[in-house]
Structure formats: C-alpha cells, structure tokens
Amino acid sequence: MRIEVSLTPALYPFRTIASHHVAVAVDILRATTAVCAAFQAGCECVVPLDSLENLPAYRKLGYALAAERNGSKVGDAEYGNSPTEYLRHDMRGMRLAYSTTNGTVTILRAADADLTLVGAFANLSALADRLRMEDKDTVILCSGWKNAFCLEDTLFAGALIERVGGDPCGDAAHMALDLWQLAKGDPFSYCRKAEHVLRLERLGASADIPFAFQTDTCPVVPVLKDGKLIV
C-alpha cells in the first residue's frame, strides 16, 4: 500500500493518489485531536461543518455546538475545539455540530475518498491498525493553518507512515518520515517553534498542546459516513 501526504488543503488537487483510496484527515492542533476526545468522552456523532452559518440549524435539531475560529471558541457555542475540555465533560449520547478554522474543512475535503478517517496522535495505534486492515492506498490530508504548511500535522503524517509501514509515495511523504525521525524522541519539544503552538500559547490554550502530542490517549477511529463522524 502506498501512503501519500498532502501538506495543506491547497495541495490536495495535486496529489498522485486520486481515486479508490483511504483518506486520513489531520489537524493535530486541535480539530482532529478534539474529535477523538469527543468520542472518548462518549459522543454519539460529530457533524463537521465548514461554515458557522449552519450551526443554528443543528441546535434546533438537538445538537450541541462546538465552534472555533483563529484558536478561540466562537460566541454562543457550548464548546470550542479543546480536547482537554471535551475530556472533562460527560458527552455520552451527545450529538455535536462542529466547525473549526482548518480541521473540519479538511475532513470535508477528504470526503471524496472511499473511506474517510480522522487521525491524530491521540488515536495513532488504533488508526494504524485500521489502515493495515484496509490495506489500500492512503492519502494523509494535513490541515496546516489557512492553507500554509505546519510542522505538527506533517510530523504526525510521518509517525503514521512509520507505524503503518506502507510505501511512502512522493516527496512530501519522504520528508514527513524524515522529519518524524528527527522529532520522534520528543515531538512536543520539537514543535515549540511551530507557529500554531506559539499562537495557542498566546491564547492560553497551553494544556492542549502537550496533550495533542501524546499517543493513544483516545483509541477510537472516527469514520465519516453520510456527513457524520461516528466510531
């Protein structure tokens, strides 16, 4: 099985593996880490939305709302996109409508794959097991930050390729693997220079950062089905 890495949404159209593949949507800080945390906390389903405008309609349907823009919780949503906040709540049976700056957009962009999964360090081992079981060409779709490259998603892509043991397809996959070799001893420390780490620290979201680099804190594999993430 080949594994390719799209470094940002702006590069998705230029990937080699375009049909009959598994897609893994990644936004380590924090959207996909938070999705894993939501299911770990008992959530029933998460509906990823690219626009805040659609949130009120979901509230009328009984959904709880989670929304973030530029690192901060949005207005009247019950939740932002903090995984450690999710884990402090009992979300059993909850249906969540979810919109973030980058990550939910990435999940929706990945929806044209045969199978769309959500990936983070939080579910690394469970996700790698699932990918090995599927044994299909795989594209890891990194979110970056507003279409720009980011270190943390790329590191995770490298970690996932290593863990799955597939064939890296294309230069971005090789780079991600090599960067991971450099950082794997302590990925959290390596990413202290990452722009979004510095941004979240300024915003006071420091607790989420080391959490997002811990592996296997939320051993679930969210799957996109009919516009909803379920496990």
Add this chain to the structure above:
Amino acid sequence: MRIEVSLTPALYPFRTIASHHVAVAVDILRATTAVCAAFQAGCECVVPLDSLENLPAYRKLGYALAAERNGSKVGDAEYGNSPTEYLRHDMRGMRLAYSTTNGTVTILRAADADLTLVGAFANLSALADRLRMEDKDTVILCSGWKNAFCLEDTLFAGALIERVGGDPCGDAAHMALDLWQLAKGDPFSYCRKAEHVLRLERLGASADIPFAFQTDTCPVVPVLKDGKLIV
C-alpha cells in the same frame, strides 16, 4: 531579516511576507541551475516565459530558444534546460528565450517582489552575499513539480537560510532548515529518493543531477529586470 519559504507555487498566495521583499525563485532540477549556467557560459540575457507559444516571436527577434516540458527538450528549440549542456557551449552575447515546466513559471510568479533573484546550489554563496547586502525580508519560492512539494528545492531553501543567517519565518522555513541539517553531508545522495531525480534518471539526464547539487559552480546572481534576467 526574515526568510520565509513557499514550498510550491500553489502556496505562494498564503505566505506571510507579501510586500516589500526580495524573492528568490528556485528550481534546482533544473531551470534555475540552468539559468546560472547560461550566464556562466556567457549569455547576455534570459527571458523567462510561461508558455511555449511566445517562443517563435523571440526567434524572430534574434533570440536563441530553450524549452523543456516534463523533463525533455521541446521540438525545435536549440536548447533544453540542461545546465551541463549549457556549459559545453559558448553562449557569449546570446539572448535566450526560455520556457520550462515549472521554473520559469516560478520566476514570473516571483516578479511582484521589490527585487527578484534566481537561486540554485550553483550560485549559493554569491546569492547569500547579495541577500545579506540587501538585508530585507526574503521569500524563497520553490517550484516543486506541477505544484506538488519537492525535496531538492526545499533542501536548497534550508541551505540558503543557513548560509544567509536570517530569521526563519514560518513552519516551512523551520522544516527546510531541519531537512537541510539532515541532508547537508551529502544532499545528492539524500535526494536519490526524490521523484524528479528518478524521473530525470529515467529520461537519461543523469549528468545534471550531481551537478545541480554542487555549490558555487556558477557564481552569478541573475536578477529579473523588465521581464529579462540579467547579471
């Protein structure tokens, strides 16, 4: 001075440094290495063109034509984009109209900067000296391959940041620097896994590959002025 890296043309619109900057256009294999070689061989000027259609008009004006698509020389052009081929010719006084798959497009995209330079390992030291003299925010524009990420341009970006000693701006610059630390002992060997290296080897252009990773073979700094590259 800050130095930012755009990893492919598709990511140029999302860079941080957008105004009042120096741009360095990079396509190590082979367009910008070949531009340096053309001047080293005596060329008077090189006109970068994004389309093959404009070439015949330049022939009527007395220009020699150099054109490449997908790694191979195009039809009736005198030259392709092989730097080692250029260096075998006496190009003194020659005006060259030049169109390649990626590199000339990148040079033209970089034209909105206050100063647009051409960079390659071939002119690394001379270019770094010039950038230090300018002492302005700098964006290194990598060509990649048809908007996809490539290893060799990214490595060069890391090498240039290291040599100039500016402040890496953004995650891509940090990644490029770290990748360069990993590969600098032998960048040619490191890039044996790069897609475009494999492509050029299939096409029989093997001599250009080690040449393109040698530093300071062509100590010139091509500058874009009124649509023409000059030194």
